[in-house]
Amino acid sequence: MVEKRKPIPVEEAVQKVMEHTVVHPQTEMVSIDESYGRFLAEDLLASHDVPAFDRSPYDGFAIRAEDTNEANSEHPISFEVVGEIGAGYVFEGEVKPFQAVRIMTGAPIPTDCNAVVMLELTKEISDKKIEIKRAFKDGDNISYQGEDTKKGTVLVEKGTQINPGVVALLATFGYHQVTVAKKPVIGVIATGSELLDVDEPLAPGKIRNSNAYMIIAQIERAGGEALYVGKLDDDLEACLNATKEALSKVDMLITTGGVSVGDYDYVPAILNDLGADVLFNKVAMRPGSVTTVATVGEKAFYGLSGNPSACYVGFELFVRPIIRRSLFCTHPHLQKVTATLGVDFPKVNPFMRLVRARVSYVDGALIVSPSGVDKSGIVSSLGGADCLLLLPGGTRGYQKGMSVDVLLLESTQGSEWPWNNIVPSYR
Amino acid sequence: MVEKRKPIPVEEAVQKVMEHTVVHPQTEMVSIDESYGRFLAEDLLASHDVPAFDRSPYDGFAIRAEDTNEANSEHPISFEVVGEIGAGYVFEGEVKPFQAVRIMTGAPIPTDCNAVVMLELTKEISDKKIEIKRAFKDGDNISYQGEDTKKGTVLVEKGTQINPGVVALLATFGYHQVTVAKKPVIGVIATGSELLDVDEPLAPGKIRNSNAYMIIAQIERAGGEALYVGKLDDDLEACLNATKEALSKVDMLITTGGVSVGDYDYVPAILNDLGADVLFNKVAMRPGSVTTVATVGEKAFYGLSGNPSACYVGFELFVRPIIRRSLFCTHPHLQKVTATLGVDFPKVNPFMRLVRARVSYVDGALIVSPSGVDKSGIVSSLGGADCLLLLPGGTRGYQKGMSVDVLLLESTQGSEWPWNNIVPSYR
Structure with missing residues (x-):
């Protein structure tokens, strides 16, 4: 018997995950x-004004500006040097008319002074005497307390x-x-009797377990902490026990493989046994259509595809925003930007395609092209991908030069909600 | 006496650093x-073909395609199910005409079969019998060995x-x-009697040591390993000894502060004592014009400004590419892209300005605007910066809407050499 599953749109799937799963943010x-x-x-918050005191932005001499009123290149005015202030020190003495204090960059302005003359604009006559050849105004070359930042200002959110x-x-x-x-802890289980460990030699019918390592790196990139539970054979009892134990230790749990409707795909049986609420088990997207997300209590259970590309995409769409939200991010989703399509995609697909792609910047415009052959079984395109190109499902293909949306994988900015108004759409 | 320094263009300064300093790449x-x-x-390199064997991309039945030649919806053809293959297993038996083998996604195709029929396109008559209602061709639904990737292919450089x-x-x-x-080890020394430790309360004339922590994070972002030597007072002897000892332990050394021509700026004296070759001590850029880079043997000595923004910029321009080159990167510099200027910069400056800025993506185009007030003393704009906006020195200001070059701080791509043809230029 083949179970019939109803695919739901990507937007709705992400929405369900955001609404029904919770990782309570914690701090440390x-x-x-x-x-x-x-x-x-x-x-x-700024814990004090910046600068915290009136200070000199240059090496030079602190003076009373009014003493320079009559200065010009024909009639330089002499000042007596009565002291010096290194950065970190305070000048406690009095500064009288036609006196100056040697001051270093960053040092506090003496109380009696109201301007600084840059070293280069003075002439040293002797150890104790300088000449100034132009007039300065009250406030010249002074960085005033609080002029950069006031105490209490929110500097970073x-x-x-x-x-x-x-x-x-x-x-x-x-x-x-x-x-x-605090980093949320995400459990990772790989399933499938065909899986070898990375250090095992290849054998007939077998492939190495790449998804678990990939997901662990994705978790790290997203800001979470991975707990690798292990690689399990296609054995229902073993999978069930491992899942139960893992769920008790983590904030959410990811399995890869076993989500299809094949005879060895145990995820449905496990979820049934756990009394989980299945949010969806089919999404109208390629790759990754057989992605399952369920909740066990408030905890998310992700049944990601065993296919590497589908697994990668499922993680970025459904797991990443939950991790980021638990890190207090207001923009937890991948950053969505618009770019120009660099190649044709003539093939029609009823489902939204998420193509592993790479952006380039040409004369101020963003161009996006696939990072490799886009078969869902092909891992080689994953290494070079820095974005996912979104091609909405519909009745027509896409041509080079069209505006399309992409989700940036490595951007430090994010999106609050990228799933509205994906362009272009033929629906 | 004020020492006269001759500023050299940014491009020339970076070139000198690339030519005269070496960190020999090491592996681990x-x-x-x-x-x-x-x-x-x-x-x-691909250590084997992908797929490593002919395999099924779907759950279904492996058959001999020629047996379906006469099949159509009016005349379904019956097949005897003679076995099943889970992923990870190999079917060793013989498959005769009008026989089929149940096959799971990823499992190897039996030797006698040349097509797979998806589960959904079959009708289960009994445990041992299925019906097929259309014709299949040799090769249908088979992923052939090596069709994704051939053994020996370079997958990532x-x-x-x-x-x-x-x-x-x-x-x-x-x-x-x-x-x-192997991560190169970069020593960090902060100098200046005005510096407090981060956990010390603010005092008159003092500021906290922020540059060392910032540089350590910049080193980490660039891919290096920081060795924090410490925070030193303005004491020539102490600075000299600390510098000598640090140089013996690291691949390169960064100091912040003490690079100007003020009375407490000891970098020139230290370099003299070390017998260092000074590559430059003034660069035609703002902020960071007093940046000094010297070589002690083959090791780079960086005298970055004590000013946080100047220090930040000096690191990204002169230290980052040396770190990245030692990591085998062929694109060691910050990625240069062209963007549209989001605001006016009417002020003329003879030096190239590097403005801490932020890019946004509007309808497929890159817009760049300052991330805060652009005074070199202001740290608050550093937190929000994701690029450096380049405004070449010249005789005119810049207007909103012009094309300008920016260096992306967080991009995973880089530039091979970003310093040619910076736009716009009024030289």
């Missing part, structure tokens, strides 16, 4: 040294992935411990 | 589990960063140990 403190690549669990610039901000504002989102 | 073996994000030190798709390929072809580039 990490040292700033370990914060790169993690996700902020709180807005990053919660849910942002920490890049080197964010690390600089964390350090500047004294966050030696950083509150980040 | 890592487990496939730890390979994600590393750089391939050898081409990834040396120098490529390992992404999840590459991990899948490594697993498929049995690379449980992967030869990757």
